[in-house]
Amino acid sequence: MLYPTNILPEDYFLEDSHLKASGTLKIIGQVLEEFGYPKLPKPLYGYHDVAGDLRKMLGGDCLEKKQYLKSLDGLPQNRVQHFSTASGLEGNTGHLYFFFNPYALYNVRLVLFGDSFFQRRFDIFKRVFSEVVYFRNPYILDDVVKVLEPDIVLTGNAERYLWHVPDCDNAKPWFMNYISNRYDSKKIPESDIKALTALFSGKSSREYRNMFGKKLTDLPRDIEKLSMLSENDIKTNADISFIKGMADYYEKEHPGVAYYLMSLVKGLDSYKSVG
Known part of the structure; x- marks a missing residue:
């Protein structure tokens, strides 16, 4: 049993009772640490104006800047x-x-x-x-x-x-x-x-x-580790499907990485067994 211990008042919306994205990531980070997973990548946040939950319950219409997660670095x-x-x-x-x-x-x-x-x-x-x-x-x-x-x-x-x-x-x-x-x-x-x-x-x-x-595959998700994969890391059809999907995603933004990933799975469509 694990109870979150690192949540602070600033992790909640001021005119709401819900957690900000940063507060939720704190909880997830504590859970991941407890189970021995690597730390989360650096988050990139965005903001938009929304009427807070409690404010709406009180009949007000003031807007509050709400934080949301735009991306996790390298993913x-x-x-x-x-x-x-x-x-x-x-x-x-x-x-x-x-x-x-x-x-x-x-x-x-x-x-x-x-x-x-x-x-x-x-x-x-x-x-x-x-x-x-x-x-x-x-x-x-x-x-x-x-x-x-x-x-x-x-x-x-x-x-x-x-x-x-x-x-x-x-x-x-x-x-x-x-x-x-x-x-x-x-x-x-x-x-x-x-x-x-x-x-x-x-x-x-x-x-x-x-x-x-x-x-589903256990291959790494972040672009730096993907760039270090070798053919020996590819063991299942899920691995092949995942690498193709990542290559497709990075084709415009990181064409070099996309080309490298596609070169790894070239000709491997049919003989890898699913584990």
């Missing part, structure tokens, strides 16, 4: 697949989101249980972790964790919600969110249903391997 921008049950479920209780990004910094499955404090920071989680599965729920669902076999689990609840957190021993089962007149499965795209079916079929299932498993 490609997102090309993330996004799947959700949100379109078929009224309200937000029970929502499920799944983000898949084979180009994320770490080939790690992260499962989140919590409220909008996590939901507002999807933009960061999906850049750092290859798989992010989020449940709008106030506590950890043990059975779901057993099925999904995550590498890391985070749970969080905003202080303003703590007065009515249900007892996990007495709360209604999670699946009851989808057995009510609030839920209409016809509104969920077929592609989302297919992806979520693969996710919950398990990492070793044919459905998951065919849809996601062949795209």
